[in-house]
Amino acid sequence: MKARFTAVVGALLVAGCGSSPVEPETSRSDNAAALNEQLGMAYLRQGNLAVAKEKLERAVKQNPRNANVHSTLALLYEQLGKPALVDEHYRAAVRLAPQNSDISNNYAVFLCRSGRTEEGVRRFLEAAANRLYRTPEAAYTNAGVCLRQAKRLDEAEANFKRAVQARPNFAEAAYQLADLQFERGHPNEARAQVDRYLSAFEATPDLLLLGVRVAHSQGDRLTAEKYARRLRVEFPGSPQMRAIPELNRNPG
Numbered sequence: 001m002k003a004r005f006t007a008v009v010g011a012l013l014v015a016g017c018g019s020s021p022v023e024p025e026t027s028r029s030d031n032a033a034a035l036n037e038q039l040g041m042a043y044l045r046q047g048n049l050a051v052a053k054e055k056l057e058r059a060v061k062q063n064p065r066n067a068n069v070h071s072t073l074a075l076l077y078e079q080l081g082k083p084a085l086v087d088e089h090y091r092a093a094v095r096l097a098p099q100n101s102d103i104s105n106n107y108a109v110f111l112c113r114s115g116r117t118e119e120g121v122r123r124f125l126e127a128a129a130n131r132l133y134r135t136p137e138a139a140y141t142n143a144g145v146c147l148r149q150a151k152r153l154d155e156a157e158a159n160f161k162r163a164v165q166a167r168p169n170f171a172e173a174a175y176q177l178a179d180l181q182f183e184r185g186h187p188n189e190a191r192a193q194v195d196r197y198l199s200a201f202e203a204t205p206d207l208l209l210l211g212v213r214v215a216h217s218q219g220d221r222l223t224a225e226k227y228a229r230r231l232r233v234e235f236p237g238s239p240q241m242r243a244i245p246e247l248n249r250n251p252g
Contacts, residue, residue, distance in 0.1 A: 067096035074089040090110060157177065164177055177193055205241065206240060
C-alpha cells in the first residue's frame with residue numbers, strides 16, 4: 001500500500017507588528033519576508049517551482065529567523081528532490097518555532113517518507129499531545145501510516161484507533177483502520193468499522209469501495225451491491241467507481 005499522509009500545508013502567515021517598539025528597518029525586512037513567503041507558497045501551490053524558489057530564497061535572506069519561511073522552503077526543496085536541504089530547513093523551522101505542531105507534522109511526514117520511522121512517529125505523537133494542536137486525529141493517523149509503511153502493524157492499528165477515538169468522523173482514519181484490518185485478515189472488524197462510519201457520517205469513495213471489497217470477501221453480494229450503487233450515484237466518474245467492474249469480475 002502506498003503511504004498516504006495527511007499533510008498540513010496551509011498558508012502560514014507571520015504575525016504583524018505588535019505594540020512593542022521595533023526598529024523600522026527590521027520591521028520592513030520582516031514584512032518583506034512575510035510577503036515573499038506568502039507569494040512563494042502561492043507559486044508552490046500552482047506548481048511554478050522556479051518562481052517559488054526565487055521568492056522563498058529571497059524571504060529567508062530578508063528574515064532568517066522566520067520559521068514559516070524555512071518550513072515552506074522545505075516543502076519546495078522536497079518537490080525539487082533535495083533531501084539534505086529539506087532536512088536543514090525543517091530543522092531550522094522546528095528550532096525557531098518548537099511549539100508549532102503544523103510544522104512538526106510536515107517535518108514528520110518527510111522523515112517517514114525518508115525511512116526515518118522512529119523520529120517521524122515521535123514528532124507526530126508530540127504534535128498530537130500538544131493541546132494547542134487543532135487536529136490531533138491527523139497526527140495519529142499519520143503516525144499509523146508511517147508505522148504501517150514500516151510493517152509495524154500492531155502499532156499502526158493502535159494509532160488509527162486513537163485517531164478515530166479523537167474524531168469519529170475523520171474519514172481518513174476510519175478508512176486506514178478498516179483497510180489495515182482487512183489486510184490483516186480480519187474482514188469482520190473491517191466491515192464493522194466501515195458500516196459504523198457510513199451509517200453515521202458522510203461517505204467517501206475510498207470507504208465505499210472498501211465496503212464493496214470487504215462484502216465481496218464475505219460472500220455478501222447484497223451489501224456489496226448496495227455500496228457499489230452508492231458509489232455510482234454519489235461519486236460518478238471517480239476512480240473508485242471505475243474500479244467496480246474489475247472488482248466484480250475478480251471479487252477475490
